[in-house]
Amino acid sequence: xxxxxxxxxxxxxxxxxxxxxxxxxxxxxxxxxxxxxxxxxxxxxxxxxxxxxxxxxxxxxxxxxxxxxxxxxxxxxxxxxxxxxxxxxxxxxxxxxxxxxxxxxxxxxxxxxxxxxxxxxxxxxxxxxxxxxxxxxxxxxxxxxxxxxxxxxxxxxxxxxxxxxxxxxxxxxxxxxxxxxxxxxxxxxxxxxxxxxxxxxxxxxxxxxxxxxxxxxxxxxxxxxxxxxxxxxxxxxxxxxxxxxxxxxxxxxxxxxxxxxxxxxxxxxxxxxxxxxxxxxxxxxxxxxxxxxxxxxxxxxxxxxxxxxxxxxxxxxxxxxxxxxxxxxxxxxxxxxxxxxxxxxxxxxxxxxxxxxxxxxxxxxxxxxxxxxxxxxxxxxxxxxxxxxxxxxxxxxxxxxxxxxxxxxxxxxxxxxxxxxxxxxxxxxxxxxxxxxxxxxxxxxxxxxxxxxxxxxxxxxxxxxxxxxxx
Numbered sequence: 001x002x003x004x005x006x007x008x009x010x011x012x013x014x015x016x017x018x019x020x021x022x023x024x025x026x027x028x029x030x031x032x033x034x035x036x037x038x039x040x041x042x043x044x045x046x047x048x049x050x051x052x053x054x055x056x057x058x059x060x061x062x063x064x065x066x067x068x069x070x071x072x073x074x075x076x077x078x079x080x081x082x083x084x085x086x087x088x089x090x091x092x093x094x095x096x097x098x099x100x101x102x103x104x105x106x107x108x109x110x111x112x113x114x115x116x117x118x119x120x121x122x123x124x125x126x127x128x129x130x131x132x133x134x135x136x137x138x139x140x141x142x143x144x145x146x147x148x149x150x151x152x153x154x155x156x157x158x159x160x161x162x163x164x165x166x167x168x169x170x171x172x173x174x175x176x177x178x179x180x181x182x183x184x185x186x187x188x189x190x191x192x193x194x195x196x197x198x199x200x201x202x203x204x205x206x207x208x209x210x211x212x213x214x215x216x217x218x219x220x221x222x223x224x225x226x227x228x229x230x231x232x233x234x235x236x237x238x239x240x241x242x243x244x245x246x247x248x249x250x251x252x253x254x255x256x257x258x259x260x261x262x263x264x265x266x267x268x269x270x271x272x273x274x275x276x277x278x279x280x281x282x283x284x285x286x287x288x289x290x291x292x293x294x295x296x297x298x299x300x301x302x303x304x305x306x307x308x309x310x311x312x313x314x315x316x317x318x319x320x321x322x323x324x325x326x327x328x329x330x331x332x333x334x335x336x337x338x339x340x341x342x343x344x345x346x347x348x349x350x351x352x353x354x355x356x357x358x359x360x361x362x363x364x365x366x367x368x369x370x371x372x373x374x375x376x377x378x379x380x381x382x383x384x385x386x387x388x389x390x391x392x393x394x395x396x397x398x399x400x401x402x403x404x405x406x407x408x409x410x411x412x413x414x415x416x417x418x419x420x421x422x423x424x425x426x427x428x429x430x431x432x433x434x435x436x437x438x439x440x441x442x443x444x445x446x447x448x449x450x451x452x453x454x455x456x457x458x459x460x461x462x463x464x465x466x467x468x469x470x471x
Contacts, residue, residue: 076406163341
């Protein structure tokens with residue numbers, strides 16, 4: 001039963017106590033994070049990386065029994081993927097080309113090794129996948145994705161406002177749950193349901209859309225089920241959920257109210273619970289009507305000549321309008337600031353996305369996971385260390401920290417091999433200069449005292465004449 005109310009009058013229900021704290025990392029995460037790498041490893045943990053390594057090695061050894069990849073090399077591989085998202089080039093070989101190539105990428109890993117790892121990259125045990133896929137269409141990467149979503153939930157406590165919306169990750173790979181959405185820029189992709197903190201744009205929870213879900217209770221709408229599953233860890237605290245007209249319904253609002261959570265969202269005029277007068281389109285331009293029922297407020301605002309906006313709210317006990325301009329009601333103004341959380345997250349992820357063409361949908365999902373983990377890691381790093389850093393700089397430094405162990409290991413191995421070689425070439429022979437700072441192919445018999453590389457007379461570092469004590 002809806003009652004029409006006057007603008008500016010207090011409605012007949014008691015407001016819920018709002019959640020007062022701002023979003024922040026959990027205490028466990030705050031104690032751990034001092035570097036960019038630690039913030040990333042809070043979301044993509046060492047155990048997750050180890051499971052990827054084991055699955056990749058198992059697939060590689062099906063072709064070559066001696067094929068192997070170490071954990072440090074896998075981290076370096078992810079570093080190259082992240083740098084590839086920062087440095088935009090047309091094709092994968094261009095990152096190692098002589099004209100377009102980038103030194104940071106070429107120093108981390110050779111092109112052929114990167115392509116070889118990408119070819120064998122897997123995320124689960126292939127021998128048991130056929131059984132698991134009978135009950136889980138996401139089986140090829142389900143365990144890894146579940147761990148990532150759980151880490152996102154346990155690493156951050158969101159503030160009062162949470163935005164729930166859909167994300168379409170662009171891909172045309174063959175997939176049983178590929179979606180076509182004509183209103184999206186890329187049309188085809190894998191759809192994810194996302195809940196993010198409005199203030200910091202931290203992705204609080206995310207889950208894929210896999211088509212019809214047999215576990216969904218009979219009679220429960222998909223949109224209602226999605227919202228309740230996404231925000232379940234954050235209920236009973238007085239938070240507010242912002243949704244669009246796909247999700248919003250009076251039944252969902254009442255269900256959230258029982259869990260001490262409010263909702264603010266546009267609601268479609270075809271919903272049966274709306275009063276008949278709310279469906280009318282002939283109103284005075286910028287006119288506002290307010291209706292109330294038990295614990296909820298409905299605002300009908302005539303935004304255009306033949307277009308009315310319907311907003312359902314359980315957080316407003318009084319609706320007033322602007323005194324100037326388009327006379328927008330307070331519910332519309334509040335919604336305009338709360339609705340864009342996931343849209344901004346999607347835009348930020350696309351700006352430096354690691355996505356590249358692939359024929360395997362689990363790899364496309366892995367790309368989306370790396371994008372989201374890098375975005376969340378940036379939020380955690382800034383909150384825990386108190387430093388402000390551009391995201392592009394954060395991504396570049398994160399890649400270097402991921403690759404540091406592998407690059408340092410390669411350098412130490414090269415130096416060890418150089419130390420084992422004789423101090424001079426065979427008698428009567430000279431070696432090609434390995435420095436080539438000022439020469440092309442000069443030959444020499446002397447090594448550098450620091451790096452043990454053969455160094456010709458043109459490439460040595462000239463030192464001034466000093467006495468024994470000054471040196």
